[in-house]
């Protein structure tokens with residue numbers, strides 16, 4: 001399968017391009033970026049001859065079967081790829097609003113031969129599949145906990161090889177096309193055009209929570225897709241609190257009655273990646289401790305503890321899976337396009353995640369008038 005990549009930024013260079021190049025049956029056939037300088041450096045490094053600065057030109061390339069959509073504000077990019085008859089493997093989130101995601105789902109429904117997979121690499125991590133297998137059909141746990149504190153990216157930069165970035169973006173009507181993460185080394189500010197679209201979906205009482213919404217979406221969508229994969233979507237959001245725009249806490253009621261505590265934060269001053277998904281049963285407990293998504297072999301640690309013989313003793317174990325979710329998701333995408341696998345990280349799951357983020361934001365107490 002010949003793949004063209006839209007967006008040669010941070011995540012493309014650190015994770016996707018090296019992964020694609022290792023997979024039999026996938027050819028990194030073309031690259032596209034608005035930045036001609038970045039494009040040249042990345043394409044030279046990966047030895048890709050076909051280069052586009054215009055996405056429309058890449059979509060017109062009949063030799064490409066699929067597009068890897070790795071741009072930041074990409075709902076329209078996904079729609080264009082589907083309308084051009086290309087299979088799509090897109091980075092998360094699927095879109096920034098439920099309306100945009102529903103439009104993508106509608107176009108996908110009109111093109112049932114096309115495959116769309118969302119880049120939730122955790123759903124292709126063997127540690128997660130092991131947990132999902134264990135919890136499905138099991139009794140409701142006492143509680144589930146999602147803890148995800150994203151590190152400042154500059155603290156981990158330099159660990160994953162060269163990242164090329166040339167500041168030669170053309171003026172595209174004033175809309176910024178990059179996340180500001182790589183440019184500043186700090187946690188992303190919300191792109192103003194994206195902020196405007198998100199605010200338009202919130203009532204006036206909650207329009208000031210756009211940055212909180214984006215924190216929950218950009219960071220939490222990974223964890224919510226995992227929750228959904230294991231337990232289905234929560235029945236309701238019981239409580240939500242924000243201690244500043246980059247920190248959200250919530251309590252979700254799951255379909256099976258258990259509660260899930262959520263704690264998400266961007267921009268901590270940690271030099272490590274602090275992300276856990278924990279399940280507490282009657283006599284056993286499982287933690288998935290995720291490694292830094294930007295590092296290929298940081299692995300996922302499974303830590304289990306169980307009481308045996310009526311609390312006579314505790315059995316604990318720890319295992320680290322080093323399989324790369326990014327590489328696995330591209331293998332799965334290849335197989336889905338070949339009709340040999342069903343898409344796991346679907347547009348439906350990704351749309352549910354955006355809906356949940358909105359529900360969490362709507363549960364926040366509206367700021368007092370005049371504040």
Ligand SMILES: NC(=O)c1ccc[n+]([C@@H]2O[C@H](COP(=O)([O-])OP(=O)(O)OC[C@H]3O[C@@H](n4cnc5c(N)ncnc54)[C@H](O)[C@@H]3O)[C@@H](O)[C@H]2O)c1
Nearest residue numbers: 007008009010011033034070071072091092177178179293
């Ligand atoms: N799966 C993960 O763990 C993970 C981690 C980080 C980022 N992401 C996702 O990856 C996506 C990209 O993030 P990033 O940090 O790499 O962003 P980035 O800003 O570093 O890269 C985006 C690139 O796309 C290019 N681009 C944007 N619009 C374009 C267009 N119309 N035509 C051609 N080129 C265009 C930009 O010039 C830029 O080089 C985001 O959706 C983000 O949510 C996922």
